[in-house]
Amino acid sequence: MAALVETTGLALHFPAPRSLGEALRGQRPMVRAVDHVDLSIARGESVGLLGESGCGKTSTGRLLLDLVRPTAGTVTFDGKNLRALDKAGSRAFRRRAQLVFQNPFDALNPRFTIARCLAEPLVNTGVPKAEHESRIAKALERVRLPALARFESTYPHELSGGQLQRVVLARALVLEPEFIVADEPVSMLDVSVRAGILNVLREVRDGMGLAALYISHDVALVRYLCARVMVMYLGIIVEDGPTADVVRQPLHPYTKALVQAVPVPRVDQSRAPLPITGNVPDARNPPSGCRFRDRCPAAMARCAEEIPALRDVGDGRRVACHLV
Amino acid sequence: MALLEIADLRVSYRTRRGNVRAVDGASFEVPEGAVVGLVGESGCGKTTMARAITGVMPGSASVESGSITFAGRDLLRLSARDYAALRWREFAFVPQSAMNSLDPVHRVGAQIAEVLVQRGGLGSAAARARAGELFDLVGIDAKRLVDYPHQFSGGMRQRVAIALALALSPKLVIADEPVTALDVIVQRQVLDVIRDLQQRLRLSMIMVTHDISVVAYVCDRIVVMYAGEVVETGSTADVLARPAHPYTMGLTNAFPDLERSGGVLTPIDGNPPDLLSPPPGCRFAPRCPFALDACRAEAPPLREAGAGQMAACWRIDEVEALREAARWSETWQRL
Numbered sequence: 094m095a096a097l098v099e100t101t102g103l104a105l106h107f108p109a110p111r112s113l114g115e116a117l118r119g120q121r122p123m124v125r126a127v128d129h130v131d132l133s134i135a136r137g138e139s140v141g142l143l144g145e146s147g148c149g150k151t152s153t154g155r156l157l158l159d160l161v162r163p164t165a166g167t168v169t170f171d172g173k174n175l176r177a178l179d180k181a182g183s184r185a186f187r188r189r190a191q192l193v194f195q196n197p198f199d200a201l202n203p204r205f206t207i208a209r210c211l212a213e214p215l216v217n218t219g220v221p222k223a224e225h226e227s228r229i230a231k232a233l234e235r236v237r238l239p240a241l242a243r244f245e246s247t248y249p250h251e252l253s254g255g256q257l258q259r260v261v262l263a264r265a266l267v268l269e270p271e272f273i274v275a276d277e278p279v280s281m282l283d284v285s286v287r288a289g290i291l292n293v294l295r296e297v298r299d300g301m302g303l304a305a306l307y308i309s310h311d312v313a314l315v316r317y318l319c320a321r322v323m324v325m326y327l328g329i330i331v332e333d334g335p336t337a338d339v340v341r342q343p344l345h346p347y348t349k350a351l352v353q354a355v356p357v358p359r360v361d362q363s364r365a366p367l368p369i370t371g372n373v374p375d376a377r378n379p380p381s382g383c384r385f386r387d388r389c390p391a392a393m394a395r396c397a398e399e400i401p402a403l404r405d406v407g408d409g410r411r412v413a414c415h416l417v
Numbered sequence: 418m419a420l421l422e423i424a425d426l427r428v429s430y431r432t433r434r435g436n437v438r439a440v441d442g443a444s445f446e447v448p449e450g451a452v453v454g455l456v457g458e459s460g461c462g463k464t465t466m467a468r469a470i471t472g473v474m475p476g477s478a479s480v481e482s483g484s485i486t487f488a489g490r491d492l493l494r495l496s497a498r499d500y501a502a503l504r505w506r507e508f509a510f511v512p513q514s515a516m517n518s519l520d521p522v523h524r525v526g527a528q529i530a531e532v533l534v535q536r537g538g539l540g541s542a543a544a545r546a547r548a549g550e551l552f553d554l555v556g557i558d559a560k561r562l563v564d565y566p567h568q569f570s571g572g573m574r575q576r577v578a579i580a581l582a583l584a585l586s587p588k589l590v591i592a593d594e595p596v597t598a599l600d601v602i603v604q605r606q607v608l609d610v611i612r613d614l615q616q617r618l619r620l621s622m623i624m625v626t627h628d629i630s631v632v633a634y635v636c637d638r639i640v641v642m643y644a645g646e647v648v649e650t651g652s653t654a655d656v657l658a659r660p661a662h663p664y665t666m667g668l669t670n671a672f673p674d675l676e677r678s679g680g681v682l683t684p685i686d687g688n689p690p691d692l693l694s695p696p697p698g699c700r701f702a703p704r705c706p707f708a709l710d711a712c713r714a715e716a717p718p719l720r721e722a723g724a725g726q727m728a729a730c731w732r733i734d735e736v737e738a739l740r741e742a743a744r745w746s747e748t749w750q751r752l
Binding site for chain 1: 458459570572573600601602603604605606608609612627628629630631633634653654657658667668669670671672673674675676677681682683684685686688
């Protein structure tokens, strides 16, 4: 399968907030939010990007959409380097790749009707007016929100959270993109409503042949939506592989702890202590060598000296660990 | 006798659009030494219920009727002073966001000592020693008592909030979404602290949460709320394995289970009712695939649904058949 989105050596470093002492000493600490990320997403493939807050997963999504300039490395989309696109190419990319926002309650302009919210991307990209109605109707059908007529005079505050999230998704789909990045697409919704959105996302995936990156902290959600998952820890990808295999038999020690920590809605579940200690270290000063080593139950001398590369270990899996 | 008994509680908020009854005729109990999970979705009244027990509510809220009996005394009949005397000593509260409940400009040790001195009557040396013990209890190095709240990570802050709640050895701890804002590994670590403390100190607890897997992990009993009412209660094992109320059945269908994947999640169509004008009869009826005319006419009372299990459903006698039907996605598709 040819990759639609591909990165090599992708990195994003931010200047960190400085303490007074650091400012006086003229120091400029950097946060390495994303470091040496090599990933690829095939046409039509749904990939989950899993990690805890601050691990760099949202930054990675923004890099893939060219919303921020990488510190190092490249992102290519359909074979073309995003940083080398001309104006027309860049405009085309903005049409072909879309972002689905996390919080449906503030992703839509409260003073626009729903119909106008949905028409806006079409207007901005110069789609002929005659096509608007049919495009919007199609997008609404995809997210299972029929009856366009109703939305001509409906404002965002009149809709429920679940309906709003469908509108937000429809707005991303109205341009018929080839790739979407959905950042925590259901984290703001209640359980009974969330299941409906997850099912719509599954239908969209199957029906449109869309490539998608789902950014989430929720292992169960990624398991439900994505055939493949990448696990991030402190700015690097530590594991990548088919979701079912990664969940059943995680290889990286961090993934093991992460999967074991997920509670399930049944009384009979493992309550064994997690194979992990401490907290996520300061991203300004990650440990040398493997960034997970100070929390890893199996760390050895080599882990402090040598950064483990994300290596192919067969069966479509990659792991960044000296032990595997 | 149960440590805490809530009977027919009604709490309402005054709003510009009228009175909203956030908790409407709710009853449940917390047996001594039990952990009770209070679950439901946004706006179901679970936080209002927890707040009503502590007696700390915004000015727009008022308890209209009912009783909250704690160790044999009706809290609602106490004077403000007597109520205040029970806080911290008899029951204590752990908020969702410890960052907002700790004072950012004081060292956490001083904040814990303040409670011990002001409420517990300890001398300052004894308070310092006790604060160290409390940190030990929740698994934080006592050296960190001199740190400020912002120097703690989210999970550590939540442990500080738990230590603070335990300062005067209360019998009952009420925790409102204590792990919701935390990452999954940290969440698990804090849940393990809670489980361990509860067992060691034989605490009684109410844990407010929207997450039934958190309830499954730590709670002995579960109270399911919907639109201000208690719709089902029972042991966590029974209710999750054999739900008796259609709402609980729907909730378990909609909840992903990492270890049993492959199935399809089934949403519950529609939304909870507007509490300014709740529907007559059963409040879940508009979303319930099993609703009959009778359900829309009159609200069902909580009735026995098995040993120690209660549910508020008119069709409780057919619960086996309903549970079987509820397994199928088709049952829940738009009526």
